[in-house]
Amino acid sequence: MGVKDSLLTDEMMDTIIANAFEWIVVVDHRGDIIYLNDSYSAFLDVDSKTVIGKHVTEVIENTRMHHVVQTGKEELADLQYIRGNYMIANRVPIFNRNKEVIGAYGTVIFRDTSEWDKMNSHVKSMLGRIRNYLQEYEQQTGVKYTLEDIIGKSKLIQTLKEKVKHIASSDVSVLIRGESGTGKELFAHSIHQLSNRSSMPFIKLNCAAIPEHLLESELFGYEEGAFTGAKKGGKKGKFLLADGGTLFLDEIGDMSLPMQIKLLRALQEGEVEPIGAGKPIQVNVRVIAATNRPLEKMMEEKRFRDDLYYRIHVIPFHIPSLRERTEDIPMLVEHFIQKICKRTGRRITSVTPDALAVLSRYRWPGNIRELENVIQAAVHLSTGDKLTLEALPDYLTESYSIPFGSKSLKDTLEEAEKQAIIQTLENVNDDKLEAAKLLGISKSSLYEKIKKYHIG
Numbered sequence: 001m002g003v004k005d006s007l008l009t010d011e012m013m014d015t016i017i018a019n020a021f022e023w024i025v026v027v028d029h030r031g032d033i034i035y036l037n038d039s040y041s042a043f044l045d046v047d048s049k050t051v052i053g054k055h056v057t058e059v060i061e062n063t064r065m066h067h068v069v070q071t072g073k074e075e076l077a078d079l080q081y082i083r084g085n086y087m088i089a090n091r092v093p094i095f096n097r098n099k100e101v102i103g104a105y106g107t108v109i110f111r112d113t114s115e116w117d118k119m120n121s122h123v124k125s126m127l128g129r130i131r132n133y134l135q136e137y138e139q140q141t142g143v144k145y146t147l148e149d150i151i152g153k154s155k156l157i158q159t160l161k162e163k164v165k166h167i168a169s170s171d172v173s174v175l176i177r178g179e180s181g182t183g184k185e186l187f188a189h190s191i192h193q194l195s196n197r198s199s200m201p202f203i204k205l206n207c208a209a210i211p212e213h214l215l216e217s218e219l220f221g222y223e224e225g226a227f228t229g230a231k232k233g234g235k236k237g238k239f240l241l242a243d244g245g246t247l248f249l250d251e252i253g254d255m256s257l258p259m260q261i262k263l264l265r266a267l268q269e270g271e272v273e274p275i276g277a278g279k280p281i282q283v284n285v286r287v288i289a290a291t292n293r294p295l296e297k298m299m300e301e302k303r304f305r306d307d308l309y310y311r312i313h314v315i316p317f318h319i320p321s322l323r324e325r326t327e328d329i330p331m332l333v334e335h336f337i338q339k340i341c342k343r344t345g346r347r348i349t350s351v352t353p354d355a356l357a358v359l360s361r362y363r364w365p366g367n368i369r370e371l372e373n374v375i376q377a378a379v380h381l382s383t384g385d386k387l388t389l390e391a392l393p394d395y396l397t398e399s400y401s402i403p404f405g406s407k408s409l410k411d412t413l414e415e416a417e418k419q420a421i422i423q424t425l426e427n428v429n430d431d432k433l434e435a436a437k438l439l440g441i442s443k444s445s446l447y448e449k450i451k452k453y454h455i456g
């Protein structure tokens with residue numbers, strides 16, 4: 001028997017719902033509020049009538065009702081932080097007869113009763129303990145990221161995340177390729193965190209950041225008195241620090257040939273010899289290497305050793321650039337806004353469609369790192385609760401539209417030429433010879449243009 005057939009009148013239903021123990025919100029298919037019950041309005045300190053028609057994100061903190069109408073998937077017993085309290089939220093999509101989502105209703109339980117206060121402090125203390133535990137884990141192992149931290153719904157990212165799950169426990173070397181800022185380090189952490197070595201250290205060494213003459217002591221360590229200036233008591237190298245765990249060698253393509261030989265020996269023999277030690281020490285280390293360099297080409301040019309390449313290239317892993325997965329941009333933007341708002345206490349609830357369109361069209365040569373920086377600046381520059389086009393840097397808009405008519409043809413052509421050179425150099429990691437080849441000009445002519453346009 002439906003409500004309509006019962007003795008329950010509409011007025012009775014209204015009173016019951018308005019005063020229900022649970023707080024109730026109903027949105028339409030766009031996520032605009034069509035109903036908010038009185039008790040919820042009172043808690044949110046809003047008027048239940050004037051909020052009708054407003055987007056739910058403008059009224060309720062950390063809401064996901066607008067996602068539920070998009071995904072059509074219910075979300076039950078989700079912890080939601082509203083006005084200083086953790087609430088338990090249920091969000092359920094509403095379908096029409098054709099199984100199309102026409103809206104969603106959400107309920108929030110636990111109000112400001114003493115029972116709730118008790119529960120709330122319990123949850124807060126539990127979350128605090130989890131946070132401490134995670135901090136401790138990070139301090140002990142160096143693991144900062146897990147697979148959960150890798151945001152992206154594109155097929156490309158989902159496939160890579162599946163691949164991480166498959167290879168994590170296999171203990172073989174992994175070579176992660178991808179442009180700068182694509183998340184190579186994030187993936188390296190995640191592989192370690194899912195491996196059998198997860199309770200052991202994750203040690204990172206950026207091969208490009210260490211001067212050649214210091215790299216050997218960084219990697220293998222040294223004994224006291226090994227050379228003038230050596231520290232008292234010697235120094236443990238990264239290999240020994242990573243014993244039992246994972247060594248992440250970032251920018252491996254920047255390692256010199258003599259160091260490549262030493263690294264290969266350590267990998268093949270499973271032992272390292274600290275400078276001045278005189279005898280090798282056994283180590284058990286899994287290596288994850290990363291680079292943006294064209295290693296295959298460098299091997300042809302004898303700048304990278306074949307044997308080291310085959311030793312580390314057991315599982316290749318390519319992370320696509322952000323422009324190859326633009327469908328991830330809205331999700332990443334939302335993720336960074338939330339992350340930055342949490343850190344700074346600002347309240348930005350959405351991005352305007354024109355700002356999102358510009359963010360989605362830009363080429364992102366610096367990939368996700370650049371996107372994060374742009375969002376961070378934009379959150380600080382935004383005055384209202386929306387991230388708008390005005391808060392974005394001018395170069396985002398300039399890079400995709402040449403303002404025809406506002407400049408002479410000569411200036412427009414020169415601007416296009418400059419952009420083509422900048423983008424090609426970015427794509428080939430500043431390899432001038434390769435860029436000249438791709439642009440179909442001589443290397444000397446490329447240098448001339450670089451000078452003319454003040455590039456780099």
Ligand SMILES: Nc1ncnc2c1ncn2[C@@H]1O[C@H](COP(=O)(O)OP(=O)(O)OP(=O)(O)O)[C@@H](O)[C@H]1O
Nearest residue numbers: 149150151152179180181182183184185186368369
């Ligand atoms: N999929 C992602 N989701 C969320 N954050 C990401 C993602 N990918 C990268 N990031 C963020 O972008 C920044 C750059 O990532 P990371 O350092 O892993 O890139 P990288 O490829 O190792 O860069 P580089 O080659 O310059 O060392 C970090 O702040 C990281 O947290």
